[in-house]
Amino acid sequence: KNQVEQSPQSLIILEGKNCTLQCNYTVSPFSNLRWYKQDTGRGPVSLTIMTFSENTKSNGRYTATLDADTKQSSLHITASQLSDSASYICVVSLHTGGFKTIFGAGTRLFVKA
Amino acid sequence: DVKVTQSSRYLVKRTGEKVFLECVQDMDHENMFWYRQDPGLGLRLIYFSYDVKMKEKGDIPEGYSVSREKKERFSLILESASTNQTSMYLCASSLNPFLRGRGGETQYFGPGTRLLVL
Numbered sequence A: 001k002n003q004v005e006q007s008p009q010s011l012i013i014l015e016g017k018n019c020t021l022q023c024n025y026t027v028s029p030f031s032n033l034r035w036y037k038q039d040t041g042r043g044p045v046s047l048t049i050m051t052f053s054e055n056t057k058s059n060g061r062y063t064a065t066l067d068a069d070t071k072q073s074s075l076h077i078t079a080s081q082l083s084d085s086a087s088y089i090c091v092v093s094l095h096t097g098g099f100k101t102i103f104g105a106g107t108r109l110f111v112k113a
Numbered sequence B: 001d002v003k004v005t006q007s008s009r010y011l012v013k014r015t016g017e018k019v020f021l022e023c024v025q026d027m028d029h030e031n032m033f034w035y036r037q038d039p040g041l042g043l044r045l046i047y048f049s050y051d052v053k054m055k056e057k058g059d060i061p062e063g064y065s066v067s068r069e070k071k072e073r074f075s076l077i078l079e080s081a082s083t084n085q086t087s088m089y090l091c092a093s094s095l096n097p098f099l100r101g102r103g104g105e106t107q108y109f110g111p112g113t114r115l116l117v118l
Helices: none
Strands: A005-006 A010-014 A019-025 A030-038 A045-051 A056-059 A062-067 A072-077 A085-096 A101-103 A105-110 B004-006 B010-013 B019-025 B031-037 B044-049 B066-069 B072-080 B087-094 B113-117
Touching: A005 A030, A005 A085, A010 A019, A019 A030, A019 A085, A019 A105, A030 A056, A030 A062, A030 A072, A030 B019, A072 A085, B004 B087, B010 B019, B019 B031, B019 B087, B019 B113, B031 B066, B031 B072, B044 B066, B044 B072, B072 B087
Parallel strands: A010 A105, B010 B113
Antiparallel strands: A005 A019, A019 A072, A030 A045, A030 A085, A056 A062, A062 A072, A085 A101, A085 A105, B004 B019, B019 B072, B031 B044, B031 B087, B066 B072, B087 B113
16 A cells, blocks of 8 residues: 655754654655645645655755665754744655655644744 | 645635635646645545646545636535535646656645635
């Protein structure tokens, strides 16, 4: 069964600290993996996208990694800011003739002052 | 910048009412999508469209229909709203006519419509 699981479900950190969010997937055949950020009351916004051959992608203070062998991805946030408080959603796409994109349930991050 | 707008941010309807959710994108994107988002669950695809007047069922189409009469506009219709359709509804669009919505492209989301059915 194609699934995307994220951990932890929620996380509270202090401003300025680093954190890492995890994404495990059982999707096959794999096409690409994206991380989205969703602020409260808004739609998700793409942060990074990685294909099978890429194992690291950065976007400012956000760094995503991908291990296609173990089917794991992580999103590392450096020097967190209050504005990083949001849900982070891992999204994996299948490489098939039809449309299939699997969304994780998200990790809710709270950054405290 | 891509802009995807949705007609309402909040909506309250009664059971049995017909509900229209409108979505408009201004970047000439081929693909448009409707999702619902519920706590603890990932986004679930209701319907998508890769061209005007074309539509494909997603994972949970039951109780919904869609309309795409113009390229920039994609409407979601709840023919007879039920309480289990209370949810956040998200519209998205993407550009890549060759993949025809196969999930290889980045989707741009609207702000969402929070629907409450009483």
